[in-house]
Amino acid sequence: MTAVPMATSRLQFHTDPGEFLAAAGDHLAADPVISTVVAGFAHRRSAQQADGIAQPDRDWWLVVRDESGAVVGAGMRTAPFAPYPPFLLPMPDEAAVALACTLHERGEEVLAINGALPVVELCAAELTRLGGGRVQVSQHTRLHELGELVRPEPAPGCLVAATEDDVDLATEWFGAFMGDADEQAGRPRGPARTRRPSVRSCCAGSVPGGCGSGSTRKGSRCT
Numbered sequence: 001m002t003a004v005p006m007a008t009s010r011l012q013f014h015t016d017p018g019e020f021l022a023a024a025g026d027h028l029a030a031d032p033v034i035s036t037v038v039a040g041f042a043h044r045r046s047a048q049q050a051d052g053i054a055q056p057d058r059d060w061w062l063v064v065r066d067e068s069g070a071v072v073g074a075g076m077r078t079a080p081f082a083p084y085p086p087f088l089l090p091m092p093d094e095a096a097v098a099l100a101c102t103l104h105e106r107g108e109e110v111l112a113i114n115g116a117l118p119v120v121e122l123c124a125a126e127l128t129r130l131g132g133g134r135v136q137v138s139q140h141t142r143l144h145e146l147g148e149l150v151r152p153e154p155a156p157g158c159l160v161a162a163t164e165d166d167v168d169l170a171t172e173w174f175g176a177f178m179g180d181a182d183e184q185a186g187r188p189r190g191p192a193r194t195r196r197p198s199v200r201s202c203c204a205g206s207v208p209g210g211c212g213s214g215s216t217r218k219g220s221r222c223t
Helices: 017-030 036-050 093-105 119-131 164-184 199-204
Strands: 002-005 009-014 060-066 071-077 135-137 212-214
Touching (some): 009 017, 009 093, 017 036, 017 060, 017 071, 036 071, 071 093, 093 119
Antiparallel strands (some): 009 060, 060 071, 135 212
């Protein structure tokens, strides 16, 4: 674990998802809807680690604490697809800006960020202030709450595990899904606004997401 002190908050970086859940589990559980992506992925990675599956060295998990030590924010950088965008949950404005400064000082290239607003906007803006570039929204995302479940008629056949032979079909389905999502959101139907899965991630069931992106370049100092 690496701790970064701030004026009123502290950033704690973890490389172990189990340690992250031990530190931030109660905070995530307090708002399970907002925290669903981070909490779900942390539990999945923790289970993989317990099964002996190695985790990428680039991954980190973030816990934000206030002056009293209480957890007031969280995030992660665990995306399996380039440009490996961090996913940030709500946290104090100061923490979002300090995170950008810390990533810049560590030399981490951040070309996209996903997560909650306004945290993503603040972090992206500070990254581009430090490193240059500009911030551009790639895609807005939202969570939906299920009311009454109406089960659809079952489709014929049965589930099978996808293989590399199914990549073309899975890619076609992914593109159709993104087009339908465009229409549902009131956007013109067009090319997917997020990166399509690679052969490996498609066959493994990974689905990339997008919210905002900011191109940066190194060279500025954090002030």
